[in-house]
Amino acid sequence: MQAVRTRPEKREDAVVEATPLGSARSWSPEAEIGMRVEDIWDSLDQPQLSRGDKLNSCFDSIPVASFPHTFTGDQLVEIPSDATLAEAVDILSRNRIISAPVRNVDAPDDASWIDRYIGIVEFAGIAVWLLHQSEAAAKTNDVGADELAAKLGTVALEGTAAATVRESRSAESDGAIAEVFGALPSSDLFNKTKVQDISGSFRWAPFLALQSSDTFLTMLLLLSKYRMKSLPVVDIGEGTISNIITQAAVVHMLSECVGLHWFEEWGTKTLSEIGLPIMRLSRIVKVHEDEPALKAFRLMRKKGVGGIPVVDETGKATGSIMIRDVKHLLTASETNRDYRTLTAKEFIANARQSSGEKQMTIITCKREDSVKDIILKLDTEKRQRIYVVNEEGNLDGLITLRDIIAKLVYEPPGYFGDFFNGVIPLPQNSRV
Numbered sequence: 001m002q003a004v005r006t007r008p009e010k011r012e013d014a015v016v017e018a019t020p021l022g023s024a025r026s027w028s029p030e031a032e033i034g035m036r037v038e039d040i041w042d043s044l045d046q047p048q049l050s051r052g053d054k055l056n057s058c059f060d061s062i063p064v065a066s067f068p069h070t071f072t073g074d075q076l077v078e079i080p081s082d083a084t085l086a087e088a089v090d091i092l093s094r095n096r097i098i099s100a101p102v103r104n105v106d107a108p109d110d111a112s113w114i115d116r117y118i119g120i121v122e123f124a125g126i127a128v129w130l131l132h133q134s135e136a137a138a139k140t141n142d143v144g145a146d147e148l149a150a151k152l153g154t155v156a157l158e159g160t161a162a163a164t165v166r167e168s169r170s171a172e173s174d175g176a177i178a179e180v181f182g183a184l185p186s187s188d189l190f191n192k193t194k195v196q197d198i199s200g201s202f203r204w205a206p207f208l209a210l211q212s213s214d215t216f217l218t219m220l221l222l223l224s225k226y227r228m229k230s231l232p233v234v235d236i237g238e239g240t241i242s243n244i245i246t247q248a249a250v251v252h253m254l255s256e257c258v259g260l261h262w263f264e265e266w267g268t269k270t271l272s273e274i275g276l277p278i279m280r281l282s283r284i285v286k287v288h289e290d291e292p293a294l295k296a297f298r299l300m301r302k303k304g305v306g307g308i309p310v311v312d313e314t315g316k317a318t319g320s321i322m323i324r325d326v327k328h329l330l331t332a333s334e335t336n337r338d339y340r341t342l343t344a345k346e347f348i349a350n351a352r353q354s355s356g357e358k359q360m361t362i363i364t365c366k367r368e369d370s371v372k373d374i375i376l377k378l379d380t381e382k383r384q385r386i387y388v389v390n391e392e393g394n395l396d397g398l399i400t401l402r403d404i405i406a407k408l409v410y411e412p413p414g415y416f417g418d419f420f421n422g423v424i425p426l427p428q429n430s431r432v
Contacts, residue, residue: 030253030255031257033253033257034257034262036062036066037260037262038260041055041261042261044057044058051266052409052410054262055262056409056410056412059215059216059409060217061215062215062216063214064210064211064214064216064243067216067219067249068249069242070243070246076244077095077097078101078102078103079103079121080195081103081105081194082105082194082196084194084195085130085198089126089327092123098123098229098324099120099121099229100120101120101232101244102119102195102196102199104116104118104196110239112239113235113236116240118199119199120230121198122229123323123324123326124306124324125198126198126326127297127324127326128301128323129198130326131298185330190330207232208222208228208231209231209233210231210245211234217409219250220250221409221415221416223246224402227402230246231245232244247384247402248384248401251375251405252379254375254408255375255376258376264372266371268371268372269370271367271368271370271374271388272368274407275407276371276388276399276407277367277403278399278403279398279399279400280397281395281396284309284395285299285303286310287308288310288312288313289310290343291343291344292341292342292344293342293343293347294342296308296310296347297323297326306323307321307384307385308320309362310348316393316395317395319344319360319362320362320385321347321360325360328351328354329347348360362387363378363383363387364386364387364388365377365386365388365389374404375404378404384401385398385399385400386398
């Protein structure tokens with residue numbers, strides 16, 4: 001019989017409790033959130049309510065101010081708007097984060113949050129923008145690869161040179177792009193372009209933010225249906241960011257709720273029972289081990305995906321490359337910058353050796369696994385995605401953090417009303 005967590009007695013010596021997995025886990029702020037959901041869940045004794053209705057009601061009753069803080073005090077990492085792309089990549093890499101708010105250096109001290117920040121910059125945004133510039137430059141009419149590399153520092157920010165493009169053979173085109181991208185780390189484009197100059201790659205201007213009074217339901221819907229990877233919580237009075245809630249932080253919260261009645265009723269369902277994976281095999285974009293590593297990033301840009309599996313000659317996945325892994329190309333030593341010959345397999349091996357990167361290994365599951373199993377595996381491994389495999393070990397689907405959150409709640413009709421007023425959507429000419 002499945003053990004179920006109950007609220008512990010508040011004793012001075014009660015610091016840990018046994019979880020249903022048989023391990024000792026400290027009682028956490030995330031678990032306290034789970035207990036609040038449990039209390040609301042137990043109070044909803046209306047038989048006509050479905051499990052989805054009850055979960056929606058629970059999460060709509062808890063303000064985001066209750067979500068555990070992901071940073072304290074001055075630990076919020078901000079990137080000044082006059083920082084170069086090279087400096088932004090360095091800041092993100094050193095702090096092991098994939099995005100950060102961009103602070104407007106020209107804003108007065110008493111500025112509101114909407115004037116204090118110009119957006120959120122992500123590894124993905126920088127990578128996609130640089131790839132676009134490389135491809136536009138490589139298509140410039142009557143210019144060879146070597147000359148392109150030399151001229152990269154003068155490439156126009158909006159890629160106007162692409163207006164005179166001329167299609168060349170695929171191999172030559174790929175080689176030219178590799179040559180141009182290889183020159184990026186030492187180019188003016190990378191070392192002199194300011195973060196504020198690529199604001200067209202930001203999804204919102206300045207960004208979609210939550211207030212402390214918004215509810216968990218709002219947060220969960222934005223992180224799933226509306227595809228937000230992170231949500232700043234702003235202090236309207238101070239004009240500052242008080243918290244940043246990510247998809248990964250939500251999945252971690254769910255992992256701390258194992259054993260609670262409401263979680264077990266949902267989490268013990270198999271993937272197939274709740275309609276996962278959403279992304280089937282036919283839609284998964286992949287790259288072979290012996291193909292150029294740069295091809296993986298170009299495919300991600302073209303297909304609008306954040307990660308891609310690397311497969312061997314039999315079609316079995318052997319690794320994974322995420323769009324944020326472009327940092328390994330941009331910060332690689334000169335000996336590792338031969339993008340014409342660097343294969344996906346070699347890229348993964350080099351990244352692991354130089355930085356101890358473990359995220360490029362692939363984690364898998366099967367359709368008969370439970371939602372709880374997947375949540376615990378994703379949280380333990382600190383991953384954004386997990387691949388579904390069949391009995392033979394071949395790829396059968398993909399599940400992301402967003403997919404899991406999307407299966408937890410649903411959007412009631414007219415729920416958001418005018419919530420999106422006051423933010424500017426993705427620009428028409430954005431490259432992301």
